[in-house]
Amino acid sequence: MRWKKLQKPKVGSRARRAIEKNKSSHYLMLFLALLGACMVIADGVLTPAISDVPVPTACAILVGLFTLKHFGTHKIGFIFAPVVVLWLLFIGGVGLYNILYWNRQVTRAVSPKCMYKFIRNMDIKIWRPLSSVLLSIAGLFSEFTHHRIRGDVCKSRPFLEEVSPGSVHHAFTVISLLASIVGSQATITGTFSIINQCLALDCFPRVKMVHTSQKKHGQVYIPDFNWILIVLCLTITICFEDRSIGNVTGLTIVTGMLTTTCLMSLIIALYWEKNMLISACFLIFFGSIEAIYLSACVLNFQKGAWILVILTVVLVTAMFAWHYGTMKKYNFDTNNRVSMEPPTDLGPALRVVRVLGIGFIYTDIARGIPAFFSHFVTHLPAFHQLLVFVSFKSVPVPYVPPSRQYIIGRFGPKEYGVYRCIVRYGYCSGIRDTVDFEDNLIRRIGEFISVEDNGTEALTSPEGRMIVIGNLEQGGNALTPQARDSDVGLELVNIEHSPIQTSEQSQVFHPLVRRKRVGFLLPRESPEMSSVREELQELVDARDSGTAYLLGHTHLSARRGSNFLKKLTIMLYVFLDENCRAPLLALNIPHAALVEVGMVYSI
Incomplete structure (x- = not known):
């Protein structure tokens, strides 16, 4: 030996x-x-x-x-x-x-x-x-x-x-x-x-x-x-x-x-x-x-x-x-993320209601449920019938080809109706047109549903299989876009909620406006597409019922008894955060579809 x-x-x-x-x-x-x-x-x-x-x-x-x-x-x-x-x-x-x-x-x-x-x-x-x-x-x-x-x-x-x-x-x-x-x-x-x-x-x-x-x-x-x-x-x-x-x-x-x-x-x-x-x-x-x-x-x-x-x-x-402030906020979101079971398990106790439509939850973390969503469900026990957790990741290339841009997976069992989507973009890409991005994301989710059970090569993830969705213009057959005029109805916006002031809720409604909206046609009926077509129909119906965008906003504050240096640092961060440019990906979200969830984090 x-x-x-x-x-x-x-x-x-x-x-x-x-x-x-x-x-x-x-x-x-x-x-x-x-x-x-x-x-x-x-x-x-x-x-x-x-x-x-x-x-x-x-x-x-x-x-x-x-x-x-x-x-x-x-x-x-x-x-x-x-x-x-x-x-x-x-x-x-x-x-x-x-x-x-x-x-x-x-x-x-x-x-x-x-x-x-x-x-x-x-x-x-x-x-x-x-x-x-x-x-x-x-x-x-x-x-x-x-x-x-x-x-x-x-x-x-x-x-x-x-x-x-x-x-x-x-x-x-x-x-x-x-x-x-x-x-x-x-x-x-x-x-x-x-x-x-x-x-x-x-x-x-x-x-x-x-x-x-x-x-x-x-x-x-x-x-x-x-x-x-x-x-x-x-x-x-x-x-x-x-x-x-x-x-x-x-x-x-x-x-x-x-x-x-x-x-x-x-x-x-x-x-x-x-x-x-x-x-x-x-x-x-x-x-x-x-x-x-x-x-x-x-x-x-x-x-x-x-x-x-x-x-x-x-x-x-x-x-x-x-x-200092950015790291504290990121550590808070990472350390307080939860699995999908707690929000769903709280359903019978809190009588959580699944409303019609799709909810897009923007989050910086690529695994787990962000803390602000759990906080939102706890204080307002309702969320959409379909949820899509969207994370944006920058890569050091000018553009990411469409065949490598979207990574989509399912979060939990199918009955949850929850998806995880990671969008990769280059430094010359401009993800600003929310309408086009929403249409593309719906098509990608439809493509994921159609190829999920076909043995397609997938990435390993603790949350399940995640698939890199290919270029839909080169063979995508799940959902076919069709332009049409539609009314954009009244939607609840700007719900600012904090654990300190739990009674403060504001609802703002906007009048009906007409704009070009993309509809989707389902694939032809066939025995092998029956289950897939049923889930695609649910996706299209949820999209037609309306969409909402949930953003988390963590407010930093110094604990009582903190030293002067920490208080000054946090005050300066709050000032810079309020006066610098807003996050790039949240600039063109329609006000009638925006739900902002605020949380106070004392450090």
Whole structure:
């Protein structure tokens, strides 16, 4: 018998388990991630504001710069590469001209001996200009022209003053302006991309996201935040000097670099599961270099760096509050979901009534019954004869083909009349037309009923079989749509119900309106389709009786005795939730068919 030697757990695995058990480390990593994201957003505010042109001209350029963003990077990006190449060739040629014409000894500055002399004779006056060196590394060459680097070996005058002849100076001004515009466009695009990532992680309030490319996922445009950037950039350009903006930008860049280094060291140790010594060496080597430049930028703190502090505090606080509230609501829905048996078992005791029609219950959870539905049945013991729990899941592709878009299964026995539907959509899909979506969903459910017992390949689920419904235009034979005019009757809407105020119910009725409504024809009668046709008839009759949409809305509140920080965080989340954009999928639900169920969750 061979005995296998037990492998010792890796250091990275042990560190990961230790961090998973320590909640303080979770908040620390969250803070580092939010801080890095805030630095990118702050860079998008500050970089476009740096300019050597007069303020009115700078403001006009900024307005044009942000106006171009709605066209998308792929439509205006073709001019980026020629401008950058021209800029690099130009500054390279001008630099070579200055070295050959003014001082060929400047090439000695690359010697380590020169660096040693610079550090040996260093004082606070020499240390401050390192922030300007950082800006030149980052590509903000216009700001570099405002400063001089003084040393024992290397002395230079401002760059623009050394450029000759005069015609070259004017060309430099034009090309540098174009290069600044390209750099600002790239920075703004990066700002939109980081916000997109924060939205995916529930770390940013809901905003309208426009994907400008169907081939590249990262090319996005955010109209709401674009206007905020315009206002902030114009305010900073008008109210602050270019030198102060440069100091703030240097601090922003080096803080983002240091944050990235810290997070990268965690990735090396925890995700790649490398030796902790490798992670520590990476952090010490790159972190020490960035810490040197950070100390130089901190020395210029009084020269406008407080702007960054205000931006960071506002952004980090808002992002943390949104993430905290969103996670609490999601955990509440997940931990309080129930099976289908309790609502049905309560029927005899509560005398639950099954009314005619179809009820679409929108929920974020893909398994179990959401807590708000159980709460709704408990306080208002009635629900429709057919229920469809609908969940929407985003996938990182432009479009999901119709053959892979709907995953449908049955929730419980057939007599329950309950279905589960997961709708997958891409980042360029717009699920906004509720009428068309309702018709398509009814057809998909009909197709599921017709193929359920045919041995079709299904997905495994704790709740039963779930089938990926194919393209109905290529052989679907369950329900055939037929357009017709119909009256949309009066329906109960806006039932706001909470466990604290159980008597508050509001009923709003809307007049009859006429609109195009799709009817469905059943398949032809046949012995093998008898049971299926009976269930399809029940589906069509329920649809003709009317539809209602149930949405859950969890209200967060702080428990009595909570500390001030928790109360402030929850208040900020509630403010952001009430003033940001509504969920995308609930925008076009008819008011006459909407039932909103409110619940108060004290944390």
